[in-house]
Amino acid sequence: MLITLALVSGLGLGSMYGLLALGFYVTYSVSNTVNFAQGSSMMLGAVLCYSFAVTLGWNPAVSVVLALVLCAGWGMIVERIAVRPFARRGSNGWLMATVALGIIVENVTLFTFGKEPRNYPSVLADTPLDIAGIPVLPLQLVIPAAGLVVAGLLHLLARRTGFGKALLAITQNPGAARLMGIDVGRAIAVSYAVSTVFAGIAGILIAPLFNVSSDMGTLFGIKAFAVAIVGGITSAWGVVLAGFCYGLLEALITALLGSTYTQILTFAAVILALALMPNGLLGTAGTRKV
Amino acid sequence: MRYLTKVERHCRGIVTAVALAVLFAASAMAQAQEPIKIGLVAALSGGSAKSGEGITRGLTIAIDEINAAGGLLGGRKLELVSRDDESNPSKGQLAARELIDQQKVAVVFGGIDSPVALAIVQIASQAKVPFFSVWAAATPITRNGMNPNFAFRVSAVDLLVDKALTNYAMKTYQAKKLGLILVNNPWGESNEKGLATATKERGIALAGVEKFEEGDVDMVAQLTRLKSDGADALILVGNAAPGAQVMKSLQRTGWSVPVVSHWGISGGRFTELAGPMAQKVTFVQTYSFFGPQNAVGQKVLAELKAKYPDIKGPGDVVPPVGVANAYDAMHLVALAIAKAGSTDGDKMRQALEALDRYEGLIKTYDHPFSPENHDALNENDYVMVHYVGARIEPVTN
Numbered sequence: 296m297l298i299t300l301a302l303v304s305g306l307g308l309g310s311m312y313g314l315l316a317l318g319f320y321v322t323y324s325v326s327n328t329v330n331f332a333q334g335s336s337m338m339l340g341a342v343l344c345y346s347f348a349v350t351l352g353w354n355p356a357v358s359v360v361l362a363l364v365l366c367a368g369w370g371m372i373v374e375r376i377a378v379r380p381f382a383r384r385g386s387n388g389w390l391m392a393t394v395a396l397g398i399i400v401e402n403v404t405l406f407t408f409g410k411e412p413r414n415y416p417s418v419l420a421d422t423p424l425d426i427a428g429i430p431v432l433p434l435q436l437v438i439p440a441a442g443l444v445v446a447g448l449l450h451l452l453a454r455r456t457g458f459g460k461a462l463l464a465i466t467q468n469p470g471a472a473r474l475m476g477i478d479v480g481r482a483i484a485v486s487y488a489v490s491t492v493f494a495g496i497a498g499i500l501i502a503p504l505f506n507v508s509s510d511m512g513t514l515f516g517i518k519a520f521a522v523a524i525v526g527g528i529t530s531a532w533g534v535v536l537a538g539f540c541y542g543l544l545e546a547l548i549t550a551l552l553g554s555t556y557t558q559i560l561t562f563a564a565v566i567l568a569l570a571l572m573p574n575g576l577l578g579t580a581g582t583r584k585v
Numbered sequence: 586m587r588y589l590t591k592v593e594r595h596c597r598g599i600v601t602a603v604a605l606a607v608l609f610a611a612s613a614m615a616q617a618q619e620p621i622k623i624g625l626v627a628a629l630s631g632g633s634a635k636s637g638e639g640i641t642r643g644l645t646i647a648i649d650e651i652n653a654a655g656g657l658l659g660g661r662k663l664e665l666v667s668r669d670d671e672s673n674p675s676k677g678q679l680a681a682r683e684l685i686d687q688q689k690v691a692v693v694f695g696g697i698d699s700p701v702a703l704a705i706v707q708i709a710s711q712a713k714v715p716f717f718s719v720w721a722a723a724t725p726i727t728r729n730g731m732n733p734n735f736a737f738r739v740s741a742v743d744l745l746v747d748k749a750l751t752n753y754a755m756k757t758y759q760a761k762k763l764g765l766i767l768v769n770n771p772w773g774e775s776n777e778k779g780l781a782t783a784t785k786e787r788g789i790a791l792a793g794v795e796k797f798e799e800g801d802v803d804m805v806a807q808l809t810r811l812k813s814d815g816a817d818a819l820i821l822v823g824n825a826a827p828g829a830q831v832m833k834s835l836q837r838t839g840w841s842v843p844v845v846s847h848w849g850i851s852g853g854r855f856t857e858l859a860g861p862m863a864q865k866v867t868f869v870q871t872y873s874f875f876g877p878q879n880a881v882g883q884k885v886l887a888e889l890k891a892k893y894p895d896i897k898g899p900g901d902v903v904p905p906v907g908v909a910n911a912y913d914a915m916h917l918v919a920l921a922i923a924k925a926g927s928t929d930g931d932k933m934r935q936a937l938e939a940l941d942r943y944e945g946l947i948k949t950y951d952h953p954f955s956p957e958n959h960d961a962l963n964e965n966d967y968v969m970v971h972y973v974g975a976r977i978e979p980v981t982n
Contacts, residue, residue, distance in 0.1 A: 297809045300838075304803055410631045410671075412826050414858045421860075423837050430839045505802050506826065506858060550806035554798050555769060 299429050301550035302543060307435045307504075309542020310442025313535040314497040315519030316526060317446060318490030320534045324466045325486040328378050328389050329523075330370070332397030333494050334516020338509060339400060340366050340495025341502040342408050345415050363495050369400075370491030374484045382483075397516070404509040412511075417503035438500050445496065446535050453531075462486070521565045527575025537576050541565075620664040621657060621928055623648065623915070624684035626677050626705060627696025627720075628852075629669035632826035636697035636852030639907025640719055641667060644694060646888050646908075647915035657922050666690060670701050672824075677701035678708055685712045691928035692717055692918050694911065697824070697852045699723035699772035706736045713930040715937065717918065719910040722746060722847070723775040727959040735934055737959045739914040739947075740906075741848070743772075745964040746869055747779030747820075750845050751787055753867065753969055754818045758843045762792040764816025766807055766831055768823040768849075769796040776822045776847060792816035799827055804834040812840050821846040821866065825853025832862035843867075851904040856975045863972050870970050871962055872909035872947045873979045874899035881946045885912060900976030913945040917953060917961070 315337060319329045330336070340362055347358035377392035419437060423430035453459040464472040465482055473479050498512065505511060518541065526537030544564060549557050569575075589597070625644060629637040648663045656662045666688050670677035677698070684690045685708065693709055695702040695718045702721035709716035710731055718726050718738040727738045754760040765780055767773035777794060784791055792814040795807035808831070811819065821831055821844055828850040835844070846868040856863040874886055889896045889908070902908055920943055922928060925936035943950045953961035969980050 297806060300805050300809065304805070409634075411634050411854060412632055412858065413854070414829075414860070416860070423839060425839075430837050432837060506830075549803070550809075553796060553807070554801050555796065 296429065297550050298547070301546040303429065303431055303435055305543035305546030306539065307438040307501075307542070308545060309539040310439040310535075311497045311501055311515070311538075312519050312522045312541055313538025314442050314445060314493050315515060316523035316534040316538055317449065317531060318493040319520060319523040320526075320528055320531050321449070321486045321490050321493070322483075323523075323528050325462055326378070326382060326483045328382055329393070329520070329528075330373055330378075330487060330490055331390065331393040331516070331520070332373055332377075332400065333490065333519060334512035334514070335397035335400045336366060336369060336373075336491040336494035336512070337498035337515055338404065338512030339369060339491075339498070341415070341498035341507045341511065342404055342509070343495075344499045345413060345502065345507045346408070349413075349415065359499055362499060363492050366491045366495030367488040370488040371484050373491065374487035378487070379480075379483075401509055401513070408509055410509055412506035412508035415502040415507050420503035432504075434500070434503055441496065441500055442535070442538075445493065446531065449531060458485075518561075521562070525565055525568045525572075525575055527577045530575070530577040533575055533577025618661070620662045621922070622684075622688050622690040623663055623665050623918075624681070624688065624690030624693040625665060625667040625696075626670050626680045626684065626693060626701070627667070628672045628698060628701075629667065631672050633672055633697050633824050633849075633852040635825075635854065635904060636720060636907050637667075637669070639902075639904050640694065640696060640911045641665070642889065642893065643719070643908035643911030644915050646885060646892065647912045647919075649888070649892075651916070651919050657919055658927070663919070670696060670698065672698045672701065674698075674700045674704040678704045681705040681708050685709070685714050690714070691922065691930075691933065694719055694914065695721055697721060697849070697907075699726065699775065700770050702726050703771055710735045713934075715918070715930055715933050717914050719914045720852070720907055721772070723772050724779065725771075725775065733931070733934060734956075734959055735930065737914075737937060737954060737961075739910045739917065739953075739961045741869065741871055741962060741967060742960050743775045743847075744779045744782070746847060746967065747776055748783045748786070749869060749964050749967045749969075750820055750847065751780065751783040751789075754820065754843070754845045755787060755789065757867075758818045758845075760789070760818035760843070762790050762815050762817050764792040764811035764814065764819045764842075765794045766804065766811065766819055766821050766823075767794065767796055768827060769798055772849075773822055780820060797823065797827055797831065799824070801827055802830050804831045805838055808834055808838050808840065812838070812842075816842065818842060819844045822849060823847075824849040825851070825855040826858060828866075829855055829858030829863070832859040832866065836860075836862050848904075848906055851906060851977060856972050867969055867971050867980055869967050870904070870906045870977065871966055871968070872905050873968050873970060873977070874902045874905050874909075875978055879946075881944065885909075885946055900978070903975065903977055905977060909946050913943075913947050913950070913961070916945060917943060917950070 315333055318333050323329050343362035343365055344358050347353045347361055348355050373396055377396050378389040381388035419434035420432050423432050461477045465479055469479055522537045522541050523534050526534035545561050548560050627637040627640050644665055648665055652662045668680035670680055681693055692715045697720040699721040702718050706716055716736045718740050720740050722741045722743045724743045727736050793811050797804050819842055844866045846866050848869050921933050921936040925932035938954045938956050970977050971980050
């Protein structure tokens with residue numbers, strides 16, 4: 296019973312890590328840069344949705360959509376001011392710049408929203424369902440489902456739509472893509488918007504379980520980056536798989552050994568995984584043709 | 586250059602003496618008008634912000650009363666200087682140092698977090714400035730083996746609270762096997778010891794001891810283990826945010842078990858975070874503004890209503906502990922300053938240990954402190970309460 300409960304919450308957490316890590320995958324595959332403000336973007340999604348739905352009392356569906364639209368806008372801002380100036384010049388300054396933007400947005404939220412954790416009420420997180428004797432909140436089923444749906448949509452977008460194919464082209468050879476008339480700059484901006492929307496979705500999904508606070512995203516972002524690397528940042532399904540594995544591992548350790556050991560053991564497992572598979576679970580070593 | 590005549594030398598001497606006398610008098614007068622600074626280091630932000638707010642209100646009401654009556658030490662007004670420790674011992678230590686060294690406060694009041702209080706006790710003792718805990722309940726804060734001991738407390742003591750919680754669980758729920766679910770920090774450890782002692786004294790068993798981290802959100806594993814160990818009542822020790830997650834996790838496991846808690850949960854938005862499960866917890870306070878109040882209680886309630894528009898009745902004083910403890914503590918400190926005739930730390934300490942009688946809010950204090958005992962309250966002063974809606978009301982049984 297303990298293990299089953301751990302598996303249920305592990306799947307939920309894991310799909311959230313996977314969703315955040317997909318954000319890393321999307322930006323990395325298109326531009327070789329990542330948005331280290333991903334954790335803060337997740338917090339932003341939750342805080343914005345809370346502010347619209349609870350503080351202002353707007354319709355929940357409208358609040359969710361509006362929060363995600365603002366997250367997309369935030370992603371484009373991140374790309375414009377923290378990534379483009381550095382990537383254009385071939386510098387790695389975007390590493391620090393995105394970290395800095397993440398810290399800034401966290402502190403702005405601290406001053407405006409406050410540091411007290413607030414409760415996000417949701418009908419999906421009230422009464423547990425009884426599934427074969429195991430109490431499961433409806434939200435804990437919705438979360439992994441939503442994660443898989445988003446990953447599936449991304450897959451369809453990449454393979455079936457023209458825009459998706461353009462992104463694949465940029466991934467393979469940005470120079471050639473540009474010569475073929477694909478607007479690489481705009482594609483990168485869109486990829487950042489997509490990554491922050493993923494983060495926002497994750498934040499809104501877990502807000503009823505985790506309480507909304509200005510520092511809810513930091514540790515999530517770090518773990519999601521570890522998940523992205525372990526999954527092989529060049530493979531979308533690898534990242535999702537790694538997310539599930541990490542979430543399950545975390546939940547099992549908490550259930551069996553207590554939460555004091557969770558961080559120590561999960562990050563040790565990350566180091567071990569990278570030592571054994573340096574390119575991640577499903578990633579491939581990049582070859583540079585000279 | 587001619588030599589000064591005898592008369593001229595005398596004149597010079599007199600003028601210098603008068604000038605110096607005037608200067609001394611002026612500086613003495615300036616000293617007399619200098620306010621006496623009262624320091625507060627507490628959680629003013631974060632998950633326990635409500636506790637800092639309560640303590641600030643209690644201190645402010647008391648300070649306003651003392652200033653209206655003419656201040657202390659010849660008309661010096663009291664002034665409250667607060668710093669936010671963000672529930673972080675390092676930040677609390679920095680704040681305490683700043684208040685003691687730069688602001689030159691006469692006393693440092695503490696907040697809800699026992700780890701922070703334990704850290705500040707070290708600094709206050711080195712600097713020989715009295716430290717007053719008005720909430721943090723860890724036993725080693727005042728029972729720290731130091732001599733001279735500069736740490737005082739008007740608040741619950743874990744050792745005694747644990748006895749009260751155990752007795753309540755046994756009396757009300759006929760509990761025979763207590764399950765402990767405690768926060769993993771020095772406060773949790775203080776209570777682990779206290780509960781082990783209390784259960785041994787009463788001859789009942791502990792089903793198990795489970796810990797959680799302050800930032801944890803899922804305690805289903807810990808609760809499941811306690812259930813399989815046969816716990817028939819739970820003792821919860823933790824602050825509002827993790828305490829609320831314990832209750833939410835309890836709801837998810839579907840286990841119906843009585844929960845008796847320490848007062849950490851009253852330091853934050855427990856009812857908002859825990860939802861309807863918040864009503865199921867019985868916890869301890871040192872005072873309740875409900876029921877018939879003594880003269881002091883009526884006066885304080887009236888002053889609270891006058892000063893803070895959000896307080897319209899006893900149910901709005903949430904949490905009552907911070908307000909009541911801080912109010913009485915501030916008055917005791919004022920009596921000590923008056924008795925010592927100065928704000929010198931060591932003299933204040935001795936004066937506190939020799940205080941006689943003070944008719945306070947929580948009770949009438951008769952010799953509240955002595956060199957061996959720095960805790961003004963004992964288990965007879967505790968009252969068991971629960972949440973009714975967002976208000977804290979005494980349990981009626």
